[in-house]
Amino acid sequence: MHLSHFVRQKSYEHVEHMLRRHPITFIPTVLLFVVLMLVPVAVYIMTDSLFPELLSGSVSFPILVLFGSFYYLSIYLFFYAHFVDYYLDLWIITNDRVIDIDQRGLFNRVITELDLFRIQDVTTVVKGFFPTVFKYGNIILTTASSTNSIIIENVPHPDTVRHELIVLAETDRKYHVGDMKKLNATLDS
Amino acid sequence: MSITIPLYSLLFLYFIFLLIFAFFSVVNVYHIASSGTLTSASFAITFLVGALAIFTFYFTFALLVDVRWTQPLILFDTSWFSNILPV
Numbered sequence: 089m090h091l092s093h094f095v096r097q098k099s100y101e102h103v104e105h106m107l108r109r110h111p112i113t114f115i116p117t118v119l120l121f122v123v124l125m126l127v128p129v130a131v132y133i134m135t136d137s138l139f140p141e142l143l144s145g146s147v148s149f150p151i152l153v154l155f156g157s158f159y160y161l162s163i164y165l166f167f168y169a170h171f172v173d174y175y176l177d178l179w180i181i182t183n184d185r186v187i188d189i190d191q192r193g194l195f196n197r198v199i200t201e202l203d204l205f206r207i208q209d210v211t212t213v214v215k216g217f218f219p220t221v222f223k224y225g226n227i228i229l230t231t232a233s234s235t236n237s238i239i240i241e242n243v244p245h246p247d248t249v250r251h252e253l254i255v256l257a258e259t260d261r262k263y264h265v266g267d268m269k270k271l272n273a274t275l276d277s
Numbered sequence: 278m279s280i281t282i283p284l285y286s287l288l289f290l291y292f293i294f295l296l297i298f299a300f301f302s303v304v305n306v307y308h309i310a311s312s313g314t315l316t317s318a319s320f321a322i323t324f325l326v327g328a329l330a331i332f333t334f335y336f337t338f339a340l341l342v343d344v345r346w347t348q349p350l351i352l353f354d355t356s357w358f359s360n361i362l363p364v
Contacts, residue, residue, distance in 0.1 A: 094312070147284060150344045154291050157337040161298050161330060165305075168326045172305045175319055176312055194304050 094180070094189055094199060104256060105181040105249065109242040110224035114174050121167045128156055169194060179240045181249075183256060186229060188238045202238050204260035206231045210253050212246040229253070279356075281349035288346065302330075 135142055135152075142148045176191035186207075188200040207229050214225035219242070227240040227250055243249060309319050 146345070146348060147350055150284065150341055150346075151287060151350075153337060153340045154287055157333055158291065158294055160333045161294070164326050164329050164333075165298060165301050168302065168305050168322065171319075171322050172308050175314055175322075176308060178314075191308070194301070194308070 094178075095187055095201065098184060101182045101184045103180060103182050104252070105179075107179040107181070107240060107243045107249065109174060109177060110222060110244045112218065112222050112224070113242045114171070117167065117170045117174070121163065124163045124166075125160075128159060177241075179238075179243065181253065181256070184260060186238055186240075186253075188240070200238060202229060202231065202236060203264075204253075204257045205264040206233075206236065207253070207257045208232055210250045210257075212250045214246060227253070279354040280352045282352060283346070284344070284348050284350050285346035286350070298330075302326075 132143075142152065173191050173193065176189065176197070178189040180187040180189070183204075185204055186202045188198075188202075190198040190200070192198065209228075209230045211228040211230070212225055213228065214220055214223075219225045222244075224242050224244045225246040227243065227246045229238045229240070231237065240246075240249070306323065309315055309323065
């Protein structure tokens, strides 16, 4: 994957991290998919014992087969759409900014950018049994402005990423000293 | 009195659904391709879904190949209520 697929890459910019949610957060969808796949098998077994004539009827049989096919194709689509939603949610950390790509369903994508030198606080939240055991959690990036913040959700090793973000932000702040002065003057006025 | 439709009417509904399925599948693949996220993981999931869909199409076809689609499907028949409502 290349940064230019989402945003215009600056000449001096290079990608430091490309983060996705931890794969374990996709497991509930996989389990639901498996359960939904098994439902027709259970229905078939029950129908075979309770209403066997439905499975041999010249009209009822094709209706059941068509409905079964419709059901299975629908859950494939559901699973695939959820995978795309999961896989296209992405956080790209470069040496200049953080880009939050939020895929919401199939026809809605929100891309937010945050300059590294504007970051004031970096907070990590690892909360719950599974996040603690599998080492994933949220990273909250806040700026002086209350409207600009990015939450990097359920990424692996959030503490390592937080530490690297702080170092990157500090380096970028030195690079943007002039911009920082302008920003502070704007905030003061 | 009864209201019937030919059984092949259901096939038309099924084909409309197949068009919707194809459209959304293409949109999903387009998202993966256009965002440059065609990795081994996304390829594996795409392959799995594609293989399952082909498997389902094959079994649907194999199970329905001998069906006589011109036979009537009864939607409503007054005889269903003859035991409940006295004539």
